[in-house]
Amino acid sequence: GAVVSQHPSRVICKSGTSVKIECRSLDFQATTMFWYRQFPKQSLMLMATSNEGSKATYEQGVEKDKFLINHASLTLSTLTVTSAHPEDSSFYICSAKKDSVTTEAFFGQGTRLTVV
Amino acid sequence: DQQVKQNSPSLSVQEGRISILNCDYTNSMFDYFLWYKKYPAEGPTFLISISSIKDKNEDGRFTVFLNKSAKHLSLHIVPSQPGDSAVYFCAASLPNTGNQFYFGTGTSLTVIP
Secondary structure (H helix, E strand, O other), X not given: OOOXXXXXXEEXXXXXXXXXXXXXXXXXXXXXXXXXXXXXXXOEEEEEEEEOOOOOEEOOOOOOOOEEEEEXXXXXXXXXXXXXXXXXXXXXXXXXXXXXXXXXEEXXXXXXXXXX | OOOEEOOOOXXXXXXXXXXXXXXXXXXXXXXXXXXEEEOOOOOOEEEEXXXXXXXXXXXXXXEEEEXXXXXXXXXXXXXXXXXXXXXXXXXXXOOOOOOOEEEOOOEEEEEEO
């Protein structure tokens, strides 16, 4: 299967600071990447769809100014949590689709963000 | 609004027996369904999928059944192995949506040796 790498796997930051999470497709080019958030004992909730070279599409209820997404190349998408607060503490996961035909998505290993 | 539901948060099965994980959905427009397996602190890994035009798909020890009229799908694992212990998510996607998935809340499977 294809490999998607997410970095960092864990991060602790102070309230009010910003944190950047990277998602890379290592062995394929991904025109579209997806960012999910998982709360404890809840399902993965799609936050936004990241398109290479264009603005991300955010799901309803997700603050685009708080969760900045940049898809600068076909192998890299970044999620920046700006002015983080304790309620932003969560597990963030990215995924990428290999091509327009394949339906399955490949997931990164996730990032555990803790805001103190 | 949770469109994909997994009503059993946990399941315990003896090694060698069958594990059956269930998933219900509300949106009849979903056309593709997937099962993902997730270990703690890791991202989900794809397990098996099924298109809405089928009612069964089998891959080794894993079989997914789809009942469109009941809006229900299930994952059967036979025989269950201790290494199967993980959280299983079912997911569904709508046609022409760029592969956005709607996930269930997950079922934690424990296979007892």
